[in-house]
Amino acid sequence: MDLSLIILNYDSKAKLINCLESIRVADFSDLSYEIIVVDNHSHDDLSNLNQIYPTIKIINSPKNLGMGGGNNLGLAVSSGEFILILNPDTIIAKQTIRILLGYLRSHPEVGLVGPKISYPDGSPQTSCSRFPNFFIPILRRTFLGEYFKNVRDRFIMTDFDHQSIRSVDWLMGSCLMFKKKTILPSGEIFAPRFDERYFMYFEDTDLARQIWEKGLKVVYNPEAAIIHDHRRLSAKYPWYIAIFLDKMTWIHIGSWFKYFIKWGLKNKQKYAED
DSSP: OOEEEEEEESSOHHHHHHHHHHHHTSOOTTOOEEEEEEEOSOSOOOTTHHHHSTTOEEEEOSSOOHHHHHHHHHHHHOOOSEEEEEOTTEEEOTTHHHHHHHHHHHOTTEEEEEEEEEOTTSOBOOOEEOOOOTTHHHHHHSGGGGTSHHHHHHHTTTTSOSOSOEEOSEEOTTEEEEESOEEOTTSOEEOOOOOTTOSSSSHHHHHHHHHHHTTOEEEEEEEEEEEEOOOOGGGSSOHHHHHHHOHHHHHHHHHHHHHHHHHOSSOOSOOSOO
């Protein structure tokens, strides 16, 4: 099988159906594929999805495993040579899958590729970034970012027009494609998986870091496009209130520390081009 599409759902049934409709009309042509929907112990009843989309595999997780753990459930049962991780709140353009898959097939040095992402109103969404330093989450969430705009803006790559294909440090996890297994020059078989230490946040950054560490590239390809109806759960309140009231803020902070404990405070080598 050419491709496994894995969609992780949590209380997003209406958006999930929109996502599936965009997949239904996408150009697969001669590609063989499967769609795996993992329900991450949400409150949605997805039992009728098989009536609308008979070929979908639905996996019901016995508990909420977070973004990484939920997607890993789908990876464990996938049959495709290539994997597409897709959020339920995304709409893919007709040619997006063919473009991403074609790019990976013609560039074996690339381990991960992602598309240009827009909000529903057409405005661009930051979808590729440089690896963070320890203070980036603070600069992005508090007034201090206005005093260190050059550091904050460099992280989200405002110096790049986002209109050309280029290698980047990491990509937003709402739409990621990679090969399920790659034989490295050393003979090692590399099978990308999300690190389940992160319940949410930083798992996409971590996955890209794993791929760069294996000597493969991470590439942003704006010739492929999706719409992402993104709701930033950890930014519901101002930072000075969120630290007291918002559970997702504390999950974000926990993932922040886990990432830097794992990889260290500094990027020890240069990855993507400047």
